[in-house]
Amino acid sequence: MTSTLGFAILAVLARGERTGYDLAAAMRTPVGYFWTAGHSQIHAELQKLRAGGLVGFEAEHGPGPQGKKVYHLTPDGLAALRAWVTEPPRARPERDELVLKTYASWLAEPGLLRRLFADQLAMHEERLAHYEREEAAFGGPPPPGDPRFGNYATLWCGLGYERHRVEWCRWVLERLSSAGA
Structure with a gap:
């Protein structure tokens, strides 16, 4: 079962491939206006999405000695996102x-x-x-x-x-x- 954060990540990746850094930036603006997540949450969720076959990545050379991963939505990820978009949202308690x-x-x-x-x-x-x-x-x-x-x-x-x-x-x-x- 994909979490709401997972679907937020899928929605960002549906707009184009992103590195983890770029994904975190997109999760700040504009997604952060209505859904927030920290870098560690995003990284952990990416691993779950990868394990579920909803996202993949390509390894590329990074600016430093470390390589970078460029994440993309898989066909299964796109199908899951499309199905989720029209489902009624889960009830959540108001906390203000x-x-x-x-x-x-x-x-x-x-x-x-x-x-x-x-x-x-x-x-x-x-x-x-x-x-x-x-x-x-x-x-x-x-x-x-x-x-x-x-x-x-x-x-x-x-x-x-x-x-x-x-x-x-x-x-x-x-x-x-x-x-x-």
Whole structure:
């Protein structure tokens, strides 16, 4: 059974061959906007995918004394990815630490709570501005079937999330301010 991280790796490799280093970079941007994994997780998952016959590699000369592996999707990997893409996602529990902290916020010192939300607001405003610049660079959504359509669609989801988070942080800050907290 392939993990969700495994399918994320397959999705990146479906766009083209990559070294482990290039794969990790692609997993930071744009995949990292919605799915994160560390280099060690990616390496371990690549080995599982290889053992399952879903990815292969070609050894090439590297820039130093070590060779490098260039990974590619196998026909079985492509078939597994195609089947997985249209399956309903598995239910997962929601885990949002800021919302949990908000639930217990009545226990906090008001000034520290305002600082927490002001910092969160600034972080989400910065991320929103970054996403808006990326959206502008697209010049509109690519057509479905173009690999960039997936990039744009996930960016669109991120824009909605960041807009909501900015609005929510502002709302909490307004409540805290009006209550004299």
